[in-house]
Amino acid sequence: MNIGEIAERAGVSRSTVSYALTGKRPVSPETKRRIQAVIDELGYRPNAAARALKEGRTRTIGLVIPPASRRLTDMQLGFVASVVDAAARADLDVLLSPSGGEHDRSFERVVTGRRVDGVILMEIRLEDERVTRLRHSGLPFVGIGRTGQPEEMPWVDIDYETLIARCVDHLADLGHRKIALVNRNADLVAAGYGPGRRAQSGFARAVAARGLHGVQVCCADDAPAGQACVEELLAAQPGLTAIATINEAAVAGMYRALEQRGLTVPGDFSIAGVAARHWAESLHPPLTAADVPADEMGVRAVELLIQSIADPAVPHRHVLIAPPISLRGTTGPAPARA
Amino acid sequence: MNIGEIAERAGVSRSTVSYALTGKRPVSPETKRRIQAVIDELGYRPNAAARALKEGRTRTIGLVIPPASRRLTDMQLGFVASVVDAAARADLDVLLSPSGGEHDRSFERVVTGRRVDGVILMEIRLEDERVTRLRHSGLPFVGIGRTGQPEEMPWVDIDYETLIARCVDHLADLGHRKIALVNRNADLVAAGYGPGRRAQSGFARAVAARGLHGVQVCCADDAPAGQACVEELLAAQPGLTAIATINEAAVAGMYRALEQRGLTVPGDFSIAGVAARHWAESLHPPLTAADVPADEMGVRAVELLIQSIADPAVPHRHVLIAPPISLRGTTGPAPARA
DNA sequence: TCGATTCGCCGAATCGATTCGACTCTCCTG
DNA sequence: CAGGAGAGTCGAATCGATTCGGCGAATCGA
Numbered sequence: 001m002n003i004g005e006i007a008e009r010a011g012v013s014r015s016t017v018s019y020a021l022t023g024k025r026p027v028s029p030e031t032k033r034r035i036q037a038v039i040d041e042l043g044y045r046p047n048a049a050a051r052a053l054k055e056g057r058t059r060t061i062g063l064v065i066p067p068a069s070r071r072l073t074d075m076q077l078g079f080v081a082s083v084v085d086a087a088a089r090a091d092l093d094v095l096l097s098p099s100g101g102e103h104d105r106s107f108e109r110v111v112t113g114r115r116v117d118g119v120i121l122m123e124i125r126l127e128d129e130r131v132t133r134l135r136h137s138g139l140p141f142v143g144i145g146r147t148g149q150p151e152e153m154p155w156v157d158i159d160y161e162t163l164i165a166r167c168v169d170h171l172a173d174l175g176h177r178k179i180a181l182v183n184r185n186a187d188l189v190a191a192g193y194g195p196g197r198r199a200q201s202g203f204a205r206a207v208a209a210r211g212l213h214g215v216q217v218c219c220a221d222d223a224p225a226g227q228a229c230v231e232e233l234l235a236a237q238p239g240l241t242a243i244a245t246i247n248e249a250a251v252a253g254m255y256r257a258l259e260q261r262g263l264t265v266p267g268d269f270s271i272a273g274v275a276a277r278h279w280a281e282s283l284h285p286p287l288t289a290a291d292v293p294a295d296e297m298g299v300r301a302v303e304l305l306i307q308s309i310a311d312p313a314v315p316h317r318h319v320l321i322a323p324p325i326s327l328r329g330t331t332g333p334a335p336a337r338a
Numbered sequence: 339m340n341i342g343e344i345a346e347r348a349g350v351s352r353s354t355v356s357y358a359l360t361g362k363r364p365v366s367p368e369t370k371r372r373i374q375a376v377i378d379e380l381g382y383r384p385n386a387a388a389r390a391l392k393e394g395r396t397r398t399i400g401l402v403i404p405p406a407s408r409r410l411t412d413m414q415l416g417f418v419a420s421v422v423d424a425a426a427r428a429d430l431d432v433l434l435s436p437s438g439g440e441h442d443r444s445f446e447r448v449v450t451g452r453r454v455d456g457v458i459l460m461e462i463r464l465e466d467e468r469v470t471r472l473r474h475s476g477l478p479f480v481g482i483g484r485t486g487q488p489e490e491m492p493w494v495d496i497d498y499e500t501l502i503a504r505c506v507d508h509l510a511d512l513g514h515r516k517i518a519l520v521n522r523n524a525d526l527v528a529a530g531y532g533p534g535r536r537a538q539s540g541f542a543r544a545v546a547a548r549g550l551h552g553v554q555v556c557c558a559d560d561a562p563a564g565q566a567c568v569e570e571l572l573a574a575q576p577g578l579t580a581i582a583t584i585n586e587a588a589v590a591g592m593y594r595a596l597e598q599r600g601l602t603v604p605g606d607f608s609i610a611g612v613a614a615r616h617w618a619e620s621l622h623p624p625l626t627a628a629d630v631p632a633d634e635m636g637v638r639a640v641e642l643l644i645q646s647i648a649d650p651a652v653p654h655r656h657v658l659i660a661p662p663i664s665l666r667g668t669t670g671p672a673p674a675r676a
Numbered sequence: 677t678c679g680a681t682t683c684g685c686c687g688a689a690t691c692g693a694t695t696c697g698a699c700t701c702t703c704c705t706g
Numbered sequence: 707c708a709g710g711a712g713a714g715t716c717g718a719a720t721c722g723a724t725t726c727g728g729c730g731a732a733t734c735g736a
Contacts, residue, residue, distance in 0.1 A: 048451040050722035052387035088444045096432045106426045113386040388692035
């Protein structure tokens with residue numbers, strides 16, 4: 001069933017059917033009605049491939065996610081969900097492409113087969129060859145996250161550097177003198193993962209500015225790792241009274257380790273972090289954290305992408321988000337020196 | 339850049355380029371080499387839309403997920419991840435389509451615009467109009483989950499009825515006499531969500547068979563709801579000593595409620611469930627549960643779909659999974675009657 | 677009443693691939 | 707040496723939509 005059959009049954013030419021559907025040229029009401037009747041009867045829908053071929057656009061965007069075999073963090077899941085939602089509202093479909101590891105074929109297919117009109121890239125490194133690849137291809141794209149050359153592309157990002165510095169300031173204000181940064185997993189940070197690196201520098205800067213003793217560690221992105229990580233920290237770092245973290249997936253484990261050491265939060269130990277709001281709230285106890293509006297970020301990313309697609313020459317826009325810290329009760333005054 | 343340009347530069351016709359690429363007719367080694375050289379130089383890739391139009395297939399599958407605004411459970415996330423992985427291995431792209439609520443346009447677009455060669459459907463209801471829609475459309479599809487008429491389609495599913503019955507049996511063996519089933523959220527169950535309904539009947543059957551006192555409740559899919567739910571149960575159901583559940587997202591909250599009532603697990607109270615393995619393990623304490631192999635299920639679903647696409651006339655295949663219960667320490671002998 | 681607009685519609689070209697039939701060689705066989 | 711087979715290639719049709727130029731009829735103003 002194609003546009004020709006509709007045309008035939010309605011007694012008009014194919015072009016008239018097309019114009020009736022798109023409205024790009026006037027069609028008489030009577031003709032339009034007849035065409036619509038046939039379409040409704042047969043349940044006709046234009047063939048997406050044919051349309052894409054002629055129009056040169058697919059009405060589809062690509063979403064490049066971390067290898068799916070690695071569990072997505074709650075925040076990443078939030079990005080995916082909001083991107084899919086926002087795209088659906090704009091009548092765009094979303095093609096999912098895991099990147100990294102064995103899946104580069106998938107990424108390559110999406111980029112070079114002209115299967116999508118644009119791409120949203122997640123989990124960006126400071127040096128990211130996917131960005132290079134995309135720039136070279138001429139395909140519009142937007143980052144959730146940014147590289148070390150922020151001007152080279154449009155993006156939406158969280159200002160981890162500032163946020164972690166704020167966490168440190170907050171903890172310092174409460175009298176904590178020795179603070180640890182619990183980062184994301186070591187591989188990621190070593191590979192130049194933006195948030196990880198920026199958290200490092202924000203932490204170092206703030207710790208120096210306040211004259212504190214700072215310790216930095218990496219930690220795999222799950223609860224057991226968080227537990228192990230804090231156990232090690234407590235053993236190796238006497239006098240440690242607070243943690244700042246961007247590793248939301250590990251927080252539950254951190255709580256557990258503290259609890260097993262008999263340390264209460266926030267009485268004996270404070271934790272502040274950067275996390276998706278609903279996650280921070282659902283933790284027990286709810287985490288004092290800068291609430292990352294993952295939902296909003298996905299929507300903004302889609303907006304930027306749609307603009308880039310409509311006019312590739314438009315200057316790159318950037319959205320840097322630094323939400324305030326919500327005090328939820330996992331931070332308190334430093335305990336009296338033992 | 340298209341196949342014509344490649345042909346021109348290589349000094350052959352377009353059909354020869356096509357045959358050199360697909361190997362569907364012999365091409366002399368020398369010609370093949372020349373063509374390949376041009377392709378490598380220009381980085382040519384065939385246009386996916388043109389190919390899809392001519393071939394009548396898109397090399398893309400649709401994955402219909404629950405509305406993304408609702409958080410995906412860990413198990414659902416596991417399905418998505420494994421489907422994407424398996425599809426990528428088969429050189430298939432995955433088009434994501436949220437269904438339900440305001441997103442039915444997206445579902446409709448995917449199904450009727452012939453954008454995909456087949457569909458994998460998640461979160462199936464006993465009566466599911468999407469299944470009706472898909473059957474009517476003639477598009478090959480596979481369910482992760484099944485309707486009330488299991489023969490009508492190929493699927494991969496978990497045998498919730500049996501698994502919950504096993505949980506009950508296990509708890510009964512340990513001496514528990516009054517057991518609650520904590521189901522998924524009420525809306526879902528009311529809408530005829532398969533796992534929810536099958537858990538209900540499996541629970542009812544097992545409870546009756548063992549002469550126990552059973553209580554059934556629904557609970558929203560998150561930790562706070564789990565906490566509230568167990569608080570209510572404890573208040574309203576004196577003598578309750580165990581819970582069986584399929585609501586993995588609520589388990590952490592259940593633990594919390596018990597803890598706050600001063601009840602230890604498994605000393606005072608037992609919990610057994612059905613959950614994705616890695617989730618059951620990462621809970622604290624790790625949950626005694628039937629471990630759902632989410633990774634494997636996605637792979638199997640893709641396999642079935644590929645078969646259906648290759649030969650739509652092939653009889654529907656079904657994979658019903660009933661993994662054994664892994665004892666992890668949240669179940670123990672019923673406490674002596676208070 | 678005549679010429680110029682405007683409206684509504686049609687026919688044909690086009691997007692970029694695949695594929696079928698046919699053509700030209702070369703080689704082998706009887 | 708004629709004729710058939712097969713290898714290698716080409717030209718043209720095709721998939722299903724969009725879109726441009728143009729054509730006839732109705733409308734309008736002078």
